[in-house]
Amino acid sequence: MKIIKKASAGTLESSDVLVTVQPADILKLELESPVLAQYGEQIEETVRTVLADLGVKTGLIMLQDQGALDCTIRARLETAVRRGAEQEV
Amino acid sequence: MRRSLLFLPGNSPVMLQNGAVMPADALIMDLEDAVAPDQKDAARLLVTSALRSLDYSQKIIVRINAVDSGHWQQDLSTLVPCGPDAVMTTKSSVEAVKQTAELLTELEQANQIKPGTIGIIALIETALGVEQAYEIATASERVSALFLGAEDLAADLQCERTKQGAEIFYSRSRLVLAARAAGIDAIDTPFTDVQDDEGIITDAELARSLGFSGKAAISPRHLSAINRIFSPQPEAIRSALAVMAALEQGKREGKGAVALDGKMIDAPIAARAAQVLAAAEKLGLLPE
Known part of the structure; x- marks a missing residue:
């Protein structure tokens, strides 16, 4: 899946995460989270796994985490990528 | 048993995760009224992800969009692989139930789920739906309950929705009759004043006395009263x-x-x- 336009999913409400994606020549992740020190690596691993599953090789992926569970991060990231690739479910 | 059924907005992570610890017999994950039209895709994936990750002990019902909405087929194709216990058809009609049942069969087969596994709860919320309640209840063997949606029904009846519920008395009785004649459950509409702790008791006791088997809630605050009233005393x-x-x-x-x-x-x-x-x-x- 190729990100062809800027898109976002999620919110800045508690337990959610706002994910924004946009086209780029390389794959770059930017993560903000109140639990970055404790769970930053785990969140990044989740993000990379989802991106790999969706076949995303390039793009700027920004996450503003508000304490979201892993399942929420997965869902919001997939939604944002699909919107950015114009392949919504 | 489905004494209490708690509605959860399908695009709310905090509600979906808290739902796992709520003392409801069933959770209704709502993809319809509770989700804005431009967030349907997000809600489908959020509910799907929650069902795959969180350990829900309750029965899981997914309320899908109406068959004339343009969303319902995608709702089903996204959610069926997660194996919900039932889907809730919105503004149910005989045709809507039959179409839903047919697509469920296709999707169950495509996902190696035994055909007939996923039930249908028919939300009755129009005057025509009340008139056709028995036909809807028997439109498919998947239909396991009729569910009264009083807010939309009151609008369709062109009357005011009141706490006393005189305006839905006939519809409640008609629904119970149709459901019991078809050998399935009858589930009562939620009591919508979340702050009224006495009102929920009166309303649930009335529903129980009419023959309903359970009642929906839009707030966890109502669950204990519903569970108590719909349990054998x-x-x-x-x-x-x-x-x-x-x-x-x-x-x-x-x-x-x-x-x-x-x-x-x-x-x-x-x-x-x-x-x-x-x-x-x-x-x-x-x-x-």
Whole structure:
């Protein structure tokens, strides 16, 4: 899946995460989270796994985490990528 | 048993995760009214991800969008692989139930799920739906309950929705009749004043007295009252046990007719006692 336009999913409400994606020549992740020190690596691993599953090789992926569970991060990231690739479910 | 059914907005992570610890018999994950049109895709994926990751002990029902909405097919194709216990059809009609059942069969087969596994709960929220309640209840073997949606129904009836509920009295009774005639559950509409702790009790007791098997809630605050009211009461359990004991004794003594406390135990009394005890057993309420 190729990100062809800027898109976002999620919110800045508690337990959610706002994910924004946009086209780029390389794959770059930017993560903000109140639990970055404790769970930053785990969140990044989740993000990379989802991106790999969706076949995303390039793009700027920004996450503003508000304490979201892993399942929420997965869902919001997939939604944002699909919107950015114009392949919504 | 489905005494209490709690609505959860399908695009709310905090509600979906908190739902896992709510004392409801069933959770209704709502993809319809609770989700804005431009967030349907997000809600589908969020509910899907929650169902795959969180450990829900409750029965899972997914409320899908109406068959004329342009969303319902995608709702089903995204959610069926997660194996919800049932889907709730919105503004149900005979045709909507049949279309939903047909697509469920296709999707179950495509996902290696035994056909017929996923049930349908038909949300009745139009005057025509009430008129056709029995036909809807029997439109597919998947239909396991009729569910009264009073807010939309009141609008369709062009009357004011009140706490007393006189405007839906006939519809409630009609729905119970149709559901019971079809051999399925009848589920009552939510009581929408979240702050009214007395009102929920009155409303749930009325629904129970009319024959409903359970009631929906839009707030966790109403769950304990609903669970209590739709459970067999201690006195009813004691009475049912006494009826069954008297019947057993009469059988042992070869009596054709059995009386308890001076009253004849006829077939309806025995049947009601059996229903009470079956419900009590499911809920673990029978004495040791």
